[in-house]
Amino acid sequence: MKKINFYFSTKLTFDDYVHEHSFALRVIPPETPAQHIVGCELSISPITAVDHNIDAFGNNVTAGYIKGDHRFLDFEIKGTAETDCTKYRTDYMPCYMYQSAFTKPSEALASFLETLSDDLSEASVSERVQTISSKLSEEFTYRKDVTTSHTTAAEAFEINAGVCQDFSHIMLSLLRLNGIPCRYIAGLAFCDGETHSWIEYFEDGVWKGFDPANDRPVNEDYLVLSQGRDFADCAIDRGVMFGSYTRQLTLVRSVMQQGY
């Protein structure tokens, strides 16, 4: 068990006024057997009334509507959690067995998996996850600004480089091809100044975390914010607004510290 203090903020700034702005945030970490949320405060500016719901995947959704003119939306969470790697979640959904919009495999992904078939045939689920990830890390390079949040697993694999989101999508695609139920995780980790992404796979009735971008199982330094079939289910913030702005600037900051 490890106690961690977490902080995460996003500042959205528009170059012109916007109004009638609807948003949905998935930013409040869920209480699970593997992470106990001791406390978590969410602040949103401009100050607005929000509603808290839980979506189909078990995520906390904060929904709001800002009617009047504004030029920014800032939100931040601050809190303390106790993470425990010896405890596991069990909330299963059959859709995690199936490919989703971001993970549809290409022929290249399928043949990549094919090259590993000898190593995978006799192995346990955990061993297969590690084998696939290690091979992926050899071939695929971590690089910023070559992919966007819309890039699919097949597209990123084609480019052969990307960020944690792309590692996760490729990993999900390969694991599902191999018959392993798995899901996308958006969260915070010690290693990052932004949000991080990793995956969970289902073995022996429980979810186990694995970080393909760092090619290792997750430990108690990871805090889950949301989960789903792929990035589309987990976006930290989604919004729709009216206005004639042409640019939107997003500044993100996250801090994870050992708690006392």
Place this chain on the structure above:
Amino acid sequence: MNENVLRGSADFTEAIGNAKEINELLRRYGVKFGIYKNGVFKEQFFPFDPIPRVIDAKQFAAIEKGLIQRVDALNRFLYDIYHEKKIVKDGKIPEDFIYISSGYLAQCEGITPKNRIYSHISGIDLVQGKDGEWYILEDNLRIPSGASYPLIARELTRIASPEAFRSNNIVDNRNYPDLLRETMDYVNCGGVRAILTPGRYNAAYFEHSYLAENTDSLLVRSDELFVENNMLWHKTYSGQKTRIGVLYRRISDEYLDPLTFLPESLIGIPNLMEAYRSGNVGIINAPGNGVADDKGIYYFVPKMIEYYLGEDPILRNAPTYLPFYKADMSYVLDNLDRLVIKDVAEAGGYGVVFGSDLDSEKLAGLKDMIMSQPRRFIAQDVIDFVDLPTLDEGQTVMRKADLRAFVLSGKTTRVWASGLTRFSRNPDSFVVNSSQGGGFKDTWVRSQ
């Protein structure tokens, strides 16, 4: 049954004489439907044929019972799929058929619509075989359109030929808006009724405005709606807001809420799904229904009736084969030239191929497609369904026709004693969809 048709039309000579005027009135009324062809929106006149389809009371009672049973089972299935999934766990339907279906929406998991009704308005397409038996061709559970056509045609023929309605014991069909209003009110979560239209350039715009007027509902566009405090609101130009308790919509699920489904949707209502999940607004029909009217799932509906209701199905499916199953696959490949093949991803009469229309090269190509993507296709025996007398430039000719029956689920499940009879204008065609150039007839249900 043929006798009925003849008797009905014999009493209807006066209206036949007025066919031209009635069609002219329908045209002026704006009874049209729009279709997109090669990316261009075209409004088409939906030709009305004055010779009605006539169904006698006894026959209709049997159809009615079968339709109620079918729709009740489909509603139970939808609840099950988005909650416990017992029918899959019990091995009645292979898991693949649920989760590969594009109509299954994981985002709807765990949502319980008010009174557990998912398909409030079901359009069930049937044909009558030459053996007299009725067969189900398709279930339409994502707000089927078309009820307004026979409604308005009846209104006009009533004027043109009052005598036909005095002497033929025809059940009045003018109660459709009342049935719809009761159905909406039963799942109203507090607020006014509203009918959402994507606007003027939509295939069902005529119907939206007609139904809004006749059910006393607001006719709204999505840019007049917003979600605040987990509730759905309509705003007027003067800034007043009115809460909406139940929303009838025909836009596809994927476009309904850009914060839950496709982010690029411009016709959706942000956070509508949050209000819906919280039980603050009813959506007619429920999002996620596509999993139950998938052409692949159709095969399993008789099994659903047995599973959920413990009853034998009253109405039969057309004999259907799933290449997904090995035995069916070899049957389909051996008999392809006399089967009709349907692509499960297509709707509106698209993606329907008759094996008999294909040359040997195309048959071979189709076989390869079926073998490589068995889940994508279903195959059916071609049902030799009845021809109905239809007027073609003053001559009575025989044309293939189907029937879309409308089933409304509220406090009880009811079948509208009428329906949309669509006929093919092409004497050699079995495809009767309006988007394929067919016409329509009124459907008379007799009270005796």
